[in-house]
Amino acid sequence: MELNFKIELLFRILSFIFGTAIGSFLNVIIWRWPRKESIITPGSRCPKCGKPIAWYDNLPILSFILLAGRCRDCREKISFRYPLIELLSGILSLVAFWCFGPTRWYLIYFAFLSGLLAASIIDLEHRLIPDEISIGGAVFAIGLSFLPGNKIPVLDSLIGALAGFLILFLVAEGYYLIARREGMGLGDAKLLAMIGAFLGFRSLPLIIFIGPLLGSVVGIFFLALSKEGRYYKIPFGPFLAVAAMIYLVIWSRNIYLPLGAFSRIMGR
Secondary structure, three states: OHHHHHHHHHHHHHHHHHHHHHHHHHHHHHHHHHHOOOOOOOOOEOOOOOOEOOHHHOOOOHHHHHOOOEOOOOOOEOOOHHHHHHHHHHHHHHHHHHHHOOOHHHHHHHHHHHHHHHHHHHHHHHOOOOHHHHHHHHHHHHHHOOOOOOOOOHHHHHHHHHHHHHHHHHHHHHHHHHHOOOOOOHHHHHHHHHHHHHHOHHHHHHHHHHHHHHHHHHHHHHHHHOOOHHHOOOOOHHHHHHHHHHHHHHHHOOOOOOOOHHHHHOOO
């Protein structure tokens, strides 16, 4: 019993370390994709002085602490966002490991959670969600549904992707016809398509319920602080992502919640 606990603890520690390493790569994606830069070359460099970052200065979280949050060469401050994303990625890796254990599904759904994290940060900063994440993720998820022993049947994945896109697309079009201005971009619809492809169409009602609910609560706070008032554009992607993460835990861990109609839709 004690040996099994130690092995499980070791796996969890390794999954967290692995997650922080992926988080370091997510930082590259988050910085470069909105700027249409390659995520392969050149290697990591200081955005201020342009000097390449040595491997020992690129250790997730640890290097930020050892360098006191500054570039070794120009001493420019390093944004706290970098270690924060690495930490969040490590936590998401732990969540995926808790949900699926040391299986291929851990890797698959950690990739899904990583995509949601990157999409959320980019949406917060640039009000856009790269197609590489949303459309690419949806295609990847549908492809996985053809594998033996898949978590989501092929038809569920296909319907989830199509329904996820159409729901928010129709909402966005309806809002534009009524208000005569854009209220929701197609990036959100594409992101929900990816979520539906990974989690199946049964996930959509709960996600569509939780996402706007979270957005409304947080949005009221930001609208009160913003000078733009009711015209302040609140990115919806992060709320969809959080809702999808919540559903993933409920679904994968088979957690029963008294959700009424949602429970019947989810097959509980």
